[in-house]
Amino acid sequence: MLIETKLRPPHLRAGLIARPRLIRQLDGALSARLAVVSAPPGFGKSTLLGQWIAALKGRDAAVGWLALDGDDNEIGRFLTYLVAAIQRADPAIARQVPVMMQSSPLLPVDFVLTSIVNDLAQRSGPLFLVLDDCQFLEAPEICRFLDALLTYAPACLHLVVATRGPLPFGLANMRVKGQLINLDDMQLRFSLDETESLLNEAQAMDLPMADLVTLQHRTEGWVAGLQLASLSLEQRAARADFIRHFSGSQREIAEFLAGDVLDRQPPEIFAFLVESAILDRLSAPLADAVLGRRDSATLLRAIEAANLFLIPLDAERHWFRYHHLFADFLRSRLAATRDPAAIAALHARAADWLSANGFTSEAVAHALAAGEADRAAALVEDCAMPLIMASHLNTVRAWLARLPRDLIARRPKLQLAEVWIQFHMSRPQEGARTLRAAKRNIRAAIAQGSLAGAEAEAMLAELRTLTAGVISAADRSRSAQAFIRQWQDQVPESQPFFKGTIGNILGFCSLSLGDLDGARLASLRARDTHAAAQSVFGVVYSDLILGLAEKAAGNLQGAAELFARATQQARAELGAGSYAEAMVAIFEVELLYEWNDLGAAERLLHQHRQVIEECGLVVHEMACKLHLARLAAARGRHDEAMAVLERAERLGIEKRYHRLTAAALNERVRLLLKRGDVGAARYALLARGIDPEARRPETRRPGADLSPSTEPEYLALARLQIAEARPQAAQRLLDQVAEKMRADGRLRRLAQVRALSAIAAYRAGDALSALAAAVDAVAICAPQRAMRTLIDEGSAMREVIDFARGRMPSWSGDTPAGSYIEELGQFCERAERAPAPRGGRRADPDFSQRETEVLRLLSAGHSNRDMARALGMAPDTVKWHLKNIFGKLGVANRTQAVLRLQQIGLGGEAARG
Structure with missing residues (x-):
């Protein structure tokens, strides 16, 4: 008696993830003799074949299914089930075989094969035979039967097998004839989209994209791993922590x-x-x-x-x-x-072999694991610079973190390697201290004669290169520029990586000061030098600066092409997911956002966010945080956006990176005004020392010049002036800013300034100026299909566009400008229909009951510890509530929160409870 369930495809439960890409590949079996699906356990082989079979049956195809197990590795049992499976697809095939097998004293293998082949030859349509779990078939007679079946069966038979291991028949001949389709574990892995569909749609886990990317990376798309992770996640409150350590x-x-x-x-x-x-x-x-x-x-x-x-x-x-x-x-x-000693011995032998065979980088990790610190330090010195040139900064950082501090302090090469990490991790103050210590060690070594010749020359060149980098990372572009120009020509030609890096630093400094041509020239020269040095990292960084210059100039398509070239080279030379790729991708996000492709922008951001946050220059971390906030706000998650911007401002103050603080402030003021909270916007400016009544935002810094790093403050101040019904003041301020940007050729930010100018002029009743500014903004944005610059200004911008549209004939019809305005209007309309952020001009923030209790104690002057004791909370829980409260109030600390509560009339109420 047959086990009927072995002859049925697996039951397809509700909520399975559709895999059209793989189904289309399996459809290729229509033109092939054999399709093989081969992968380790848990990759969804049977489920995929079940989905494909269901699709085939929907097309009235003849399909037979046999799920094999260990008992089927016997020729008689195997043939019995094989014939039964074929007859489920077509009862006319091998009808006499079951009787013959039962009555014959010897197993009629040849008769079975002949009957199947001859009956198949009578069919006009295809027949699909699926053998699941073929790894159980090892018997030689079964292998010979399947080989013969594939050799003699007519073209209507299409055999599909799924296996965890080797197949019981040869494939080489079929590959040569083009009769084989093969899907392996690399193709069966879930993509990020499929992972998101599984966890967030099918299982409604609502995980943020960053967590999805982490799970995708850890499981490598292994379906069973994802499903097992989801089962654990259902039972856990601290999901992010679980995912991070999965x-x-x-x-x-x-x-x-x-x-x-x-x-x-x-x-x-x-x-x-x-x-x-x-x-x-x-x-x-x-x-x-x-x-x-x-x-x-x-x-x-x-x-x-x-x-x-x-x-x-x-x-x-x-x-x-x-x-x-x-x-x-x-x-x-x-x-x-x-035993730990035995494991250490394994690592020591691995270090020996890898070092002897030229794999120095891999030998380091094993020397460290074996507890051989001095040997590891020497290996790190040998391979740190090649790894840095290839952007593998996290690897070097991990090694240095495991070496004893006193050992690093005695080795200037290790100290310089540490400065590279500190420079790229936005820790210029620490970098400066380490540089001073390294400089002392290098000078002492030169004086003692232990460091001389080409080695001394190389270390001094590295020291100066890092000095320029640390000054630049501290947001002191002019000082870095002056330092580089003082000795740039003295870098020896024998050190092209340092020469190229100096050029890239100079290019970035020029870019940050608004000198786009200077940035292009320095980066082009640096790129040639890095190419000579075969430094992929350096070449990619040169292309990044060139792309950023084009972006600043408003040439988004040109920027996209340069970013794509850099990404392609990083992937080709360093593999996917490198730091070099991430630092380019974080700016590609801005282009996708500007083109209003929010989904693609979010995916790319979260794919590379972790790398940038772990090891990235301030400018990259700045871009990452601003993108997070803008995307959250565009999706209607305003509290999240405000919290991200508040953290960004704190980071800018902590790192003394003024351009980050200013950029985050401008975004925060925009979002506060979008929800109608003019008082909070005014307070945000005051908290940064900017007097809204002043004619210039540099009141706190007398004599400071308008520069790219301070421009966002001008924009924030102008936004407030418009909101406070002082549009003429905003016009004057914005005209001053626009003049500088136009002179520099920085059209991307000029478009934003002119959009604000149009709103200010329209509010002031200055129709001619409003029209001129709107035309300026559209003339810059339309050729590049830039959308979010105008969409993000909200309904006020749409009013201006509608006003100007009726007066600009070129903005109607089938003209490029007309199609752009039409598309822009549709996007703006959808954005306005989205749920508006809470709050109005005098609306109170919406606090939960627990937040209200925390506010009461905060207003009364209690410390975090006092609050935790009084409310029966853990101190970390109090901090969590305070963070949410600060985000809702649009403030950065406790003092500002108390003042803000008093300003909106809740201070006394909060204190009284």
């Missing part, structure tokens, strides 16, 4: 991998997997050296054939790595089953 040692993942994978392996495979897991990548010679074996090549072939989460890294299959979660799981098993 690994193969998590209980659910570990149980799955132990029960379904590792415990089924022979002892020698088990031992090899566990001990080789210390290696981030492995080859047969390396594994032999580390594990003391001679058969690693054979074992690796067996592991790969068994689909045990082993991923080849090259076409020749010399190098491999384990899936991230599988590697985590194996390492946890290693720690649980081996």
Whole structure:
């Protein structure tokens, strides 16, 4: 008697993620003899085939299904079920076979094959036969039968097999004939879109994009890993923390991998997997050296054939790595089953082999893991600069963090490597201190004669390069520019990386001072030098500055092309997800946002956000935070946007990076005024020392000149003046700013200024000036399809556009300007229909009951500890409520919050409760 469920495709539960890309690939089986779906456990092979079968049946296709198990590795049982599966697709095929198999004293294998082939030859339409879990088939007679079936069956038969391991028949001949379709684990992995559909749509988890990206990276799109993670997430409150630490040692993942994978392996495979897991990548010679074996090549072939989460890294299959979660799981098993001294010995042997074979960078990690600090320090000195030139800053940072501080303090090469990290991590003050210490060590070494010649020359060039970088990172562009010009020509030609880096720093300084031509010239020269030095990082950074110059000039298409060139080179040379790629991508987000492609902007931002926040210059972190706030506001999440901007302002003050503080202030004032909170906007300016009654925003800094870093303050002040019914004052202020931008050729920001000028003039009743400013703004934005510059100014901008449209014949009809205005109007209308942010001109912020209790104690002057004790909360919970309260009030600290409450008339009420 047959088990009927073995002959049915899997039940497709509701909420499965559609995979049209893979379904289309499987549809290629219509023109192929064999389709193979091969992947480790948990990659959704059976589910995918079930979805495809359902689609085929919807087209009236003939489909047979057989789910195999260990008992089917016997020729008689296998043929019985195979014939039954074929007859489910077409009852006319092999009708006499069951009787013959029951009555014949010997198994009639040839009769079965002949009957199936001859009956198939009578069919006019295709027949699909799916064999699921083919890894159970090992018997030689079954292999011979399937080989013969594929050889002699007519073209109407399409065999589809799913397997975790090697197939029981050869594929080489079919590949040559083009009769094979193969889907492996690389194609079966969930994309980020599919991960989002699974977790946020099908399972309604409502995870932010940053968490989705982290899970996607940790699981590498492994479907079972994502599903197991989601089961754990359902039971946890601190989801972000769980996701951040998600690994193969998590209980659910570990149980799955132990029960379904590792415990089924022979002892020698088990031992090899566990001990080789210390290696981030492995080859047969390396594994032999580390594990003391001679058969690693054979074992690796067996592991790969068994689909045990082993991923080849090259076409020749010399190098491999384990899936991230599988590697985590194996390492946890290693720690649980081996003595620490034995594990350290494995790492020491790995360091020996890698160092001897020229893989210095990988040897460092193993020397550190083996506890050999001096050896690790020497290795870091040898490979830190090549890694920095390739943008692998996080790797160098991790190594330095594990070395003893006194050891670094004695080695100036390590100190300079640390400055590179501090420079790129927006820590210029720390960088300056480390530079001074390194300078003392270098001078002492030169005086003692232990450092001389070309080595001394190179270290001095590196020292000066980093000095320029640290000055620039501290937002002192003019000082950095002067320092570079003083000795730029003295950089030896033998040090092209330092020469190119100096050029890039000079290009960035020129850009930040509004000198676009100077930025282009310096960056083009730097790019040539970096190309000679074969520094991918340097070339990418040169292209980034060139792109930023085009963006500032209003040439968004040109910027996009330069960014794309930089990204392509970073991926080609460094692989996907590098720091070099991230620092370009964070500015590509701005272009996508400007073109109103919010979904693509959010995805790209969250894909690279973590890298930038961990290791990025202030300018990159500044862009990241501003994009987060703008996207949140565009999606209607105004409280979130305000909180991000408040953090950005604090960061700008902490890092002494004035352009970040000013840019965040301008965005915060815009959002406060959008929700009608004029008082909070005025207070935000006052809190930054800007007097709204003054004619210039530099009241706090007498004699300061208008510059790109202070311009956002002018815009914020003009916004407030418009909101306070002083549009003529705003006009005068904005005209002053526009004149400087126009002279510099910085049209992107000029478009924003002219949009505000148009609103101010329209509110002042100055129709001619409003029309001129609106025409200016549209003339800059329309050719580049720039949308958000005008959309973000809200209904006031739409009023001006409608006013100007009736007076500008070129803005109607099928003209380029007309189509742009039409599209802009549609976007503006949709944005206005979106839920408006809470608040009005005098509306009180909406506080929860718990926030009201915190406010009462805050107004009465209680400390965080007092509040926690009085309300029975943890101190961190009090901090969380205060952060939300500050965001709603639009303030940065406790004092400002109390003043703001008094200003809106809630101070006494809050204190009284």
